[in-house]
Amino acid sequence: MEVEFKKTELNRIAKLVLEKAKYKTFAFYAPMGAGKTTLIKAIVKELGASDSGSSPTFGIVNEYHSKVGEILGYHFDFYRLNDEMEALDMGLDDYLNQDCFVFIEWPEKISSLLPSDIQNVSIEIVDFDTRRLMLS
8 A cells, every 4th residue: 555645634544554454563664754653643543542652762662551551552663772682672572472553663673573464664755744655
């Protein structure tokens, strides 16, 4: 699937991504400032999270809960990761083996650790307000 969208259409795109996704683990490939975190927040909101959270850049992982307290998923930002061993040390395998959504920013930092059942999301910057999303 490939679609261009404006920033004002994030809710529609979040729904579309969830409808078309084959897996619960998502790898987001995009340059800095393309809107990875913003799209993940919209997806988490669409899932019914009690809090849409923020970028986990400094904490590496955010945990999202439903309004009744169940874990909906985890959001990783591996931008500041120095090597794959850091991801293993923090228990990435345990997170990936849970039955919930997992959103990974900068997956290229942990490429050999990514599961085979993963939904790749690529975002390109078209212009200031427009993005192109590819789901594969």
